[in-house]
Amino acid sequence: MTDTPNLDELRQQIDDIDVQIHQLINQRATCAEQVADTKLKAFVAENGDSDVSKVTFYRPEREAQVLRKVIDRNSGPLEGKTVARIFREIMSACLALEKPTEVAYFGPEGTFTHAATIKHFGQAVVSLPQASIATVFSKVESGQCHYGVVPVENSTEGMVSHTLDNFMDSPLKICGEVEMRIQLHLLVNDLANPGTIKSICAHQQALAQARNWLDSNWPNVERIAVASNAEAARMAQKDSSIAAVAGDIAAEQYDLLKLAESIEDYANNTTRFLIIGQQHVEPSGNDKTSLIVEANNKPGALFNLLEPFHAAGVSLTRIDTRPSRTDTWAYVFFIEFEGHQQDAVIEKILVKVGENSRMSKVLGSYPKAVL
Numbered sequence: 001m002t003d004t005p006n007l008d009e010l011r012q013q014i015d016d017i018d019v020q021i022h023q024l025i026n027q028r029a030t031c032a033e034q035v036a037d038t039k040l041k042a043f044v045a046e047n048g049d050s051d052v053s054k055v056t057f058y059r060p061e062r063e064a065q066v067l068r069k070v071i072d073r074n075s076g077p078l079e080g081k082t083v084a085r086i087f088r089e090i091m092s093a094c095l096a097l098e099k100p101t102e103v104a105y106f107g108p109e110g111t112f113t114h115a116a117t118i119k120h121f122g123q124a125v126v127s128l129p130q131a132s133i134a135t136v137f138s139k140v141e142s143g144q145c146h147y148g149v150v151p152v153e154n155s156t157e158g159m160v161s162h163t164l165d166n167f168m169d170s171p172l173k174i175c176g177e178v179e180m181r182i183q184l185h186l187l188v189n190d191l192a193n194p195g196t197i198k199s200i201c202a203h204q205q206a207l208a209q210a211r212n213w214l215d216s217n218w219p220n221v222e223r224i225a226v227a228s229n230a231e232a233a234r235m236a237q238k239d240s241s242i243a244a245v246a247g248d249i250a251a252e253q254y255d256l257l258k259l260a261e262s263i264e265d266y267a268n269n270t271t272r273f274l275i276i277g278q279q280h281v282e283p284s285g286n287d288k289t290s291l292i293v294e295a296n297n298k299p300g301a302l303f304n305l306l307e308p309f310h311a312a313g314v315s316l317t318r319i320d321t322r323p324s325r326t327d328t329w330a331y332v333f334f335i336e337f338e339g340h341q342q343d344a345v346i347e348k349i350l351v352k353v354g355e356n357s358r359m360s361k362v363l364g365s366y367p368k369a370v371l
Helices: 007-047 060-073 080-098 112-121 133-141 161-169 204-209 211-217 229-238 248-253 301-312 344-355
Strands: 102-106 126-130 147-154 173-181 185-188 199-202 222-225 242-246 257-260 270-277 287-295 316-323 331-338 357-367
Touching: 007 080, 060 080, 060 173, 060 357, 102 112, 102 133, 112 126, 112 147, 112 173, 112 248, 112 270, 126 133, 133 147, 133 161, 133 270, 147 161, 147 173, 161 287, 161 316, 161 331, 185 229, 185 248, 199 204, 199 229, 204 211, 204 222, 204 242, 229 242, 229 248, 242 248, 287 301, 287 344, 301 316, 301 331, 301 344, 344 357
Parallel strands: 102 126, 102 147, 173 357, 199 222, 199 242
Antiparallel strands: 147 270, 173 270, 185 242, 185 257, 287 331, 287 357, 316 331
């Protein structure tokens, strides 16, 4: 005799657990609906306005805190981030009950920015592709979309200058960040084979990120830079003489086969994306702050800007430069650092930065990427 349950008993246990999980998810969804109703009533009482479009339902700092708790309390056998991704989808579906979230992203469908949008907001979000980074900003500024997702830097190719330039004049704030491990594949349609490929298409950054692999494996095949990896995938879908360099989401979107997998030159190739919106984000307990600063045009200007961070022991996570739009041979600095602008030590630093610069603009404080 043994106390080990047989297969039928184990399956029955799973079915019973599934019922409990289902009931608890619906309880959470009901609670989310009550949260939405409470927020709306409080807004009406305070403002005398019942326009639901003006009520803030999405709270980046709250979601970051929930996901961190999921990871911290996880005891396995599933990995903490695996469980957190499940909770991300539950929260996404519950938020959609409160109010569907419309998010503009630098498109088209099938790009890594599209994948970053889903990773951050979940499958229940209404994701709307845009033709340019500037259009993403304008859609959010006008209120046509609640948030936007734009690329800001790649670990091998550096900063995305168009994103930084749009922050110069925009009133929008950074509400969050997403980090995407970039895996590139050589994709073809089901009629293609190595002998039919006459050209390889991708966004110029993807071609650069797979340059060494392409040089070694396809040295004599023409490479064509196109508007996006998704556009390359669309071209490959229609033409068996074209191979696309793109990621998993493009392969799924355009029903393509992987002629070769993980062709990126660097295994840690990662792109970081920013979430932009109109709201100020409260502290989550583990935050970053970004700002743009135009230094005074005099010796030691950069030292004077950075010295307050060193004196306070605050870690800088990024510093980059862009040409000033006002003066020839003058520059603005894009600076990121750990901490929230409401922290007392950060408040003092920002005052000193303002005193030592011609212009300083806080772009936002937001939770560090959790997933």
